[in-house]
Amino acid sequence: MAPMGIRLSPLGVAVFCLLGLGVLYHLYSGFLAGRFALFVLGGDRGGGPDAPGSRADGGTVDLRELLAVSVLAAVRGGEEVKRVRESNALNEKAKGKTREGAEEKMTSGDVLSNRKMFYLLKTAFPNVQINTEEHVDAADQEVILWDHNIPEDILREITKPKEVPAESVTVWIDPLDATQEYTEDLRKYVTTMVCVAVNGKPVLGVIHKPFSAYTAWAMVDGGSNVKARTSYNEKTPRIIVSRSHSGTVKQVALQTFGNQTTIIPAGGAGYKVLSLLDVPDENQEKADIYIHVTYIKKWDICAGNALLKALGGHMTTLNGEEISYTGSDGNEGGLLASINMNHQALVKKLPELEKTSHK
Ligand SMILES: Nc1ncnc2c1ncn2[C@@H]1O[C@H](COP(=O)(O)O)[C@@H](OP(=O)(O)O)[C@H]1O
Numbered sequence: 001m002a003p004m005g006i007r008l009s010p011l012g013v014a015v016f017c018l019l020g021l022g023v024l025y026h027l028y029s030g031f032l033a034g035r036f037a038l039f040v041l042g043g044d045r046g047g048g049p050d051a052p053g054s055r056a057d058g059g060t061v062d063l064r065e066l067l068a069v070s071v072l073a074a075v076r077g078g079e080e081v082k083r084v085r086e087s088n089a090l091n092e093k094a095k096g097k098t099r100e101g102a103e104e105k106m107t108s109g110d111v112l113s114n115r116k117m118f119y120l121l122k123t124a125f126p127n128v129q130i131n132t133e134e135h136v137d138a139a140d141q142e143v144i145l146w147d148h149n150i151p152e153d154i155l156r157e158i159t160k161p162k163e164v165p166a167e168s169v170t171v172w173i174d175p176l177d178a179t180q181e182y183t184e185d186l187r188k189y190v191t192t193m194v195c196v197a198v199n200g201k202p203v204l205g206v207i208h209k210p211f212s213a214y215t216a217w218a219m220v221d222g223g224s225n226v227k228a229r230t231s232y233n234e235k236t237p238r239i240i241v242s243r244s245h246s247g248t249v250k251q252v253a254l255q256t257f258g259n260q261t262t263i264i265p266a267g268g269a270g271y272k273v274l275s276l277l278d279v280p281d282e283n284q285e286k287a288d289i290y291i292h293v294t295y296i297k298k299w300d301i302c303a304g305n306a307l308l309k310a311l312g313g314h315m316t317t318l319n320g321e322e323i324s325y326t327g328s329d330g331n332e333g334g335l336l337a338s339i340n341m342n343h344q345a346l347v348k349k350l351p352e353l354e355k356t357s358h359k
């Protein structure tokens with residue numbers, strides 16, 4: 001009997017119970033999915049396209065949800081990057097040398113950001129292939145749950161879910177782009193990036209600047225929170241190039257566009273792509289073309305490629321070929337990136353010798 005003479009309607013009780021069950025389901029589905037995801041993960045440690053057990057069969061994934069998690073991962077990774085830099089405990093190590101003999105560095109910022117970004121994405125999307133720049137330590141697993149919230153700006157731009165087969169997806173994570181500059185405390189160049197390719201084509205791109213709290217995201221044929229600038233200088237372009245892996249890029253740029261050309265040396269592939277866009281950050285230089293001539297890894301370039309493509313721009317090899325973001329993790333053919341320009345005309349202008357020497 002109900003106390004104090006209050007009569008409980010059976011229908012009301014049923015609705016109340018259903019609501020309660022709904023809330024419980026919402027709270028626990030993410031948690032259980034997370035536990036299950038890590039169980040399924042088993043031996044998957046990331047660290048490269050051939051990591052064992054990294055591709056499970058079946059199912060679809062919603063690209064809009066994947067974008068939401070990618071943005072969250074880039075931001076969470078960025079928090080680690082910032083925290084480590086501000087604590088001055090970089091714990092810098094050499095992890096090898098590039099083909100040109102430059103030292104490849106790794107810091108606690110790279111490792112901790114990688115861990116956050118990888119586990120957030122892997123827990124939310126256990127069935128997709130994830131390739132990350134750094135090795136993920138199996139003994140150091142973390143359950144990081146996504147709360148299933150899609151940010152307002154994404155919902156506004158992308159009004160419908162977009163399902164694709166899980167096995168067609170490759171995610172590329174760069175937990176700290178411009179590590180060299182990070183060690184030199186040149187903070188403006190540093191970004192965290194996530195890219196999603198579908199059947200090798202770049203479709204989602206996220207570039208986050210942890211020290212400016214700025215995030216650019218875009219989905220090809222979907223929407224974006226960033227756009228191209230209104231004008232670009234095609235005749236005497238400002239060309240942005242690497243400051244620490246430059247190779248012969250300055251000679252190539254001057255040979256192609258003349259001695260009057262302005263060359264902007266800068267760190268980070270993410271930073272250089274943002275320099276071609278309309279980015280509201282006073283620490284962001286602006287350029288018209290991005291050229292890179294040495295070998296580069298796909299996690300460095302995929303997010304920028306997706307962003308440019310979504311906004312009508314191009315990122316190709318120096319030969320003008322599209323880059324496939326599946327399989328091997330390296331890009332051999334150099335890089336030419338532009339937006340609102342005649343990209344094919346730029347390809348034609350580049351010296352033949354340079355294009356063939358990177359094939
Ligand atoms: N020749 C090369 N070999 C290996 N990685 C290269 C490279 N040239 C550029 N990169 C990587 O591409 C990113 C952008 O390079 P740059 O700042 O020189 O333009 C950096 O990534 P990370 O900082 O994520 O390692 C850098 O290490």
Ligand SMILES: [Mg+2]
Pocket residue numbers: 174176177178269299300
């Ligand atoms: Mg990088």
